[in-house]
Amino acid sequence: MSSHAEPIEDERARALPPEGAPGWTGFAAGLKASFRSVLAYALIGTFVGYGGLCLDLGLSVWWAALSTLFIFAAPAQVILVTTLGAGTLVQAALAVTLSAIRLLPMVVALLPMIREPQTRTRDLILPAHFVAVSMWVESLRLAPHVPREQRVGFCNGIGTGMTIMSVAGTVAGYLLAARLPPTFAAAVLFLTPMMFLVSTARGATTISDRVAFALGLAVTPGLILAGFELALLYGALLGGTLGYAAHRLRRAAA
Amino acid sequence: MSATLRDLNPYLVLVLIGFLPNEIWRWMGVFVARGIDEKSEFLVWVRAVATAILAGVIAQLIFVPAGSLGTIPLWARLAALGVGFAVLLGVRRSIIAGVLAGEVVLIAAGMAFGTAR
Secondary structure (H helix, E strand, O other), X not given: OOOOOOXXXXXXXXXXXXXXXXXXXXXXXXXHHHHHOHHHHHHHHHHHHHHHHHHHOOOOHHHHHHHXXXXXXXXXXHHHXXXXXXXXXXXXXXXXXXXXXXXXXXXXXXXXXXXXXXXXXXXXXXXXXXXXXXXXXXXXXXXXXXXXXXXXXXXXXXXXXXXXXXXXXXXXXXXXXXXXXXXXXXXXXXXXXXXXXXXXXXXXXXXXXXXXXXXXXXXXXXXHHOOOOOHHHHHHHHHHHHHHHHHHHHHHHO | OOOEHHHOOHHHHHHHHHHXXXXXXXXXXXXXXXXXXXXXXXXXXXXXXXXXXXXXXXXXXXXXXXXXXXXXXXXXXXXXXXXXXXXXXXXXXXXXXXXXXXXHHHHHHHHHHOOOO
């Protein structure tokens, strides 16, 4: 599947700051871009589901909101709360950190595009913190159209906007799930797996990712039902390694 | 280490088990951004493992459902997931269409077959 560059519509291009504009305009433009992003609305849905999950697992609404504010990575948060009470500390930390490894290559891919030669490393900590699937996709798509000296601010704007929407979604999901009849509360909880499934399936464009995803879906339920404590990790290592093997095989055959 | 998360202050858990293990990869990304070749074979494997763990999370949420999602039968949860996926593939790879379709199936199944307390 070839990912051809998406052309920017006129309206969106007009929202981007012009060359030589003052420093805050990049941030403002990023903030605006985040509220126009369709991915941001998918993100809200995910965090509505997460908020409902937090309620069902007996966590407070403050805890739920703060976890979204500070972690801002739905998979890590879902893993964290679903291991609450069940898993050990080491297992939970391992599962969280394994789910977050994917952030490393995303950060590595984004930063060279937004920094200038004189940009200080500490000024890249904040845009790196905001890196998550939705923010990354939108930044990679839009930042090249922003003057280079505005790009760090632009990414901080996108990240800030998406964080605000995510925290609001978390709180809304939490409060909503408390007041809904069971079937609709179930629908809120179902948002997270459904959203993960379609957004990951859509984002998996390489053979290695596709095989890994399909195998992860196929193998992990068996491992869970068989009672393996580290089912998630085994499934991930098995699916990921076989996905990588498929990538090697295809390349060898080519 | 048999202590469970419930034995600790929840905000300490948030920082130690949630924030730090997650954030460390973003920090590492900042410092290795110059050194790593984005096309390296190691990163192909890392990305595949990361994708597979997301699949595992989905499986866990569906097969070991939290709270009221458990009032919907397993076959209906799976059917809703399948319909959402099929719609994603069918309708111009639209995330929103896929999610809405899955939700409609789940709510319909819940009304017909749900075992709400």
